[in-house]
Amino acid sequence: MQAGRHTDRTVTVTGAASGIGRGVALRFGEEGADVVVADLRRDPKRGERYDTEAKVPTDELLSDETPGDGTFVETDVADPESAKSMTEETVESYGGIDVLVNNAGIQILGDSQATTIADWERSIGVDLDGAFYCAKYAIPSLRASEGQIINVGSVRGFEGGGGPSYAAAKGGVVNLTRDLATELGPANVRVNCIDPGYVETPLQDYLTEEDVERSADHTLLLRFGLPRDVGDAAVFLASEEAGFITGVNLPVDGGWLAHSGL
DSSP states (O other): OOOOTTTTOEEEEETTTSHHHHHHHHHHHHTTOEEEEEEOSBOTTTOOBOSSSTTSTHHHHTSTTOOSOEEEEEOOTTSHHHHHHHHHHHHHHHSSOSEEEEOOOOOOOOOTTTSOHHHHHHHHIIIIIHHHHHHHHHHHHHHHHTOEEEEEOOGGGSSSOSOHHHHHHHHHHHHHHHHHHHHHGGGTOEEEEEEEOSBSSGGGTTOOHHHHHHHHHHSTTSSOBOHHHHHHHHHHHTSGGGTTOOSOEEEESTTHHHHHTO
8 A cells, every 4th residue: 555644653643432533543544654542441421431442443543454553542631640641652652752633522511500610620621631731741752753733622712602611621722722833833843723613423412403404504515524524634734745834723614614704
């Protein structure tokens, strides 16, 4: 098989057991990368542990169709020690990290009065603190490799909606991206953020048919995105073709924000 753009590179993707993270992991695998799938080994909706790793795309990453390697590392990004351990295991296994994709995220519905303090802390812990912890521990290796950080934010980081904890966390991810880009630019480490709109993932299971129709109508391309759409953007941002791009928040939203006037 012809080598991809990321052959012989090590890419860590958090929250990669399903949804957008899975799509990102598989795209980097197709491009020849060794991919570390960092996630919890349980269904986030039911709290049940996976019976097998079948829901984690390591089998697909190890197939004959992808030249790279795939490894699952159980990780709770909201726990700094877990994030640190995942990073250390990755460096020990592969010698370093070339790309970190901070994708892990949860969304807890409800307005300010329905959101409990525990809800707030868990959402901020996964969506914002987790991105910082994983970046913090990966940066020494990324400096050595002159690598990249790709954060996954949301259109909700630029507008209201989605619940106070989610909107606040994603707004934080947007500005964390800019700050890390400012810090790491002189080391030739690029930091960018992808801001998806509505994407067909389990995170959207709460939507009614009316919600789906209304959201699709608000999207200029009149459909939800696919995890692969975000994966394509991540593969590009981590490539040499994007070598002069840093500190950018890239909407992958089918025109959602353009329609919102933001």
